[in-house]
Amino acid sequence: MRSNIVSEAGVSTRLNQWWEGIPFLTSVILIVCSVTYLVCLLVGYDSFVEVCFSPSVVVSHLQVYRFYTAVLFHGSILHLLFNMLALVPMGSALERIMGSIRVLYVIVLLATSNAILHLLLALVIAHNPIYHDQSLMDQCSIGFSGILFSMIVIETSLSGIQHHSVFGLFNVPAKWYVWILLVVFQLLMTNVSLLGHLCGILSGYAYTFGLFNILIPGSSFYLSIESKPWLSCCVRRPKFIVCTGSNTSSYIPTHTSPSATASELLSGNTWRNLSSWMPRREPSGAETVEDTRFPGRGRSLGSSTNQAASATNLDADLHTRLLDKNNNQGQVPNLQNRDGGQPISDQRISTASALNNAQNNQVSEEEIKKLVAMGFDRTQVEVAVAASDGDLNTAVEILMSQQG
Numbered sequence: 001m002r003s004n005i006v007s008e009a010g011v012s013t014r015l016n017q018w019w020e021g022i023p024f025l026t027s028v029i030l031i032v033c034s035v036t037y038l039v040c041l042l043v044g045y046d047s048f049v050e051v052c053f054s055p056s057v058v059v060s061h062l063q064v065y066r067f068y069t070a071v072l073f074h075g076s077i078l079h080l081l082f083n084m085l086a087l088v089p090m091g092s093a094l095e096r097i098m099g100s101i102r103v104l105y106v107i108v109l110l111a112t113s114n115a116i117l118h119l120l121l122a123l124v125i126a127h128n129p130i131y132h133d134q135s136l137m138d139q140c141s142i143g144f145s146g147i148l149f150s151m152i153v154i155e156t157s158l159s160g161i162q163h164h165s166v167f168g169l170f171n172v173p174a175k176w177y178v179w180i181l182l183v184v185f186q187l188l189m190t191n192v193s194l195l196g197h198l199c200g201i202l203s204g205y206a207y208t209f210g211l212f213n214i215l216i217p218g219s220s221f222y223l224s225i226e227s228k229p230w231l232s233c234c235v236r237r238p239k240f241i242v243c244t245g246s247n248t249s250s251y252i253p254t255h256t257s258p259s260a261t262a263s264e265l266l267s268g269n270t271w272r273n274l275s276s277w278m279p280r281r282e283p284s285g286a287e288t289v290e291d292t293r294f295p296g297r298g299r300s301l302g303s304s305t306n307q308a309a310s311a312t313n314l315d316a317d318l319h320t321r322l323l324d325k326n327n328n329q330g331q332v333p334n335l336q337n338r339d340g341g342q343p344i345s346d347q348r349i350s351t352a353s354a355l356n357n358a359q360n361n362q363v364s365e366e367e368i369k370k371l372v373a374m375g376f377d378r379t380q381v382e383v384a385v386a387a388s389d390g391d392l393n394t395a396v397e398i399l400m401s402q403q404g
Contacts, residue, residue, distance in 0.1 A: 021374045024240040025100040026091035029107075030084050033144060036072050037080045048073055052140035053115060053196070055122040059137075067115035068108070073142040083144045090151045096400065097158065099243035100234075101222045109215060110150045110203050117199040118146075141193040146200035152178045153204025178204075219243050238370065242393070367392060371399070 019027070040046065053070035057063055074080040095103045122136040156164070156174050164177035172180055178201055186194050206212060222243040226235050234240055371381045371392075376399045388394035 017373045020239070020370070021092070022088055022239070023092050023095040023100060024234065024237055025103050026088060026095055027239065029087065029091065029144075033072055033074065033080060033084060037074050037077070040073065046075075048075070048140060048142050052142045053118065054138065054140045055119050056137040058115075058119060059123075068111055070115075070142050071111050071144050071147060074144070075142060079143060083148060086148050087144065087151075090148065090155050093155060094151065094158070095241055096396065099222060100241045101225050102243055105216075105222070106207075107147060109212060110147050110200070110207070113203040113206065113212070114146045114150065114196070114199045117202055118195055121195055121199065136195055139193060139195070141196045143193075143196075145192070146196045149178060149182070149197050149200030150204035150207065152181070153201060154208055157208040371395065 022030070051066065051069040051073050053066045058066055074083065091103070094106075098106065118141070122139075126132060126134050126137045156177060159174075161174050163171040164174050165171050166177070166180060166184070182194075182197050182201065185192055185197065225231065226242055235242065368378070368381055368385065371385075372378050374396075376384075380399055381395070384395040384398040385392075387398060
């Protein structure tokens with residue numbers, strides 16, 4: 001009897017930790033889609049003809065609202081479950097990098113571009129002189145999977161990984177992963193929208209190649225929204241992630257500078273993104289250039305630089321900051337002024353001193369436990385908190401970069 005009670009408590013605790021680890025916007029999308037499906041189930045609404053994305057209806061009645069209502073409705077419990085299980089890891093990762101408001105803007109942008117591409121392709125296929133297929137104009141598409149395919153492309157670009165596992169069965173090159181998923185889903189489930197998934201992939205590539213840069217505002221736009229009084233109840237929530245990027249242009253992900261012109265976005269920048277998929281010589285440590293695609297101070301995801309060199313530089317910077325802090329507190333009297341070119345006489349700085357600094361920091365034990373509940377090691381959490389001088393956002397960025 002005792003073992004059953006302990007087991008039930010363990011399951012509830014794990015579920016609570018899983019839910020607390022999901023950022024604000026991702027959890028809101030999950031709740032909205034689930035509640036929408038539940039309401040449709042209770043009232044017996046299963047036709048979706050008023051909310052689905054149908055190119056012929058959009059063209060004839062100009063019902064643009066279908067661009068956004070279609071992504072919130074799902075046809076079955078398996079449809080909803082599969083999409084939400086895919087959303088949680090990808091949406092959480094992107095939200096931690098971009099911030100909650102920024103991810104919301106990106107999702108709306110992707111939903112709009114997916115629908116426009118879907119509409120244009122359906123019109124071309126239905127009215128081209130070579131091959132006519134009117135059925136695509138009359139299709140009724142619903143579900144969040146189109147945006148998920150866009151997220152897969154963006155997440156693959158951000159992570160910079162070389163291979164992806166397909167359902168844990170075999171590994172494929174990362175750049176072919178999303179296309180293999182497209183074919184597999186079409187073969188296994190014949191009622192899925194091939195054109196909807198394809199447009200999601202194309203929108204994801206357009207985003208990563210910088211074609212949407214002129215539509216993406218800078219950090220000041222997101223910060224101004226976060227400062228609105230009517231949004232304060234959401235911003236104060238622990239799971240809400242604010243836009244704290246140091247890059248004022250905040251184009252994620254792009255290869256442009258803040259002063260890039262529209263012609264550069266459509267010419268050199270696009271070619272530079274396309275050429276990143278080609279084999280190239282890895283740059284040395286001296287040639288490593290800071291990637292401006294990402295606003296955070298953590299890892300430079302998806303860049304063409306050597307990932308091992310980036311991790312080494314980050315560890316060296318973390319260690320230097322710990323040394324500086326110890327020096328300022330007078331705990332290491334043998335350290336001499338580095339500006340005068342004097343050698344350091346005593347470099348026996350152990351991990352214990354870093355842990356001691358973290359324990360003396362003003363960050364509460366409850367906040368440290370929240371970071372541990374997100375899946376980080378407690379020792380790494382304490383070191384990251386010490387290195388960030390108590391700034392939890394910076395500590396999270398350090399922890400994520402160390403895991404990369």
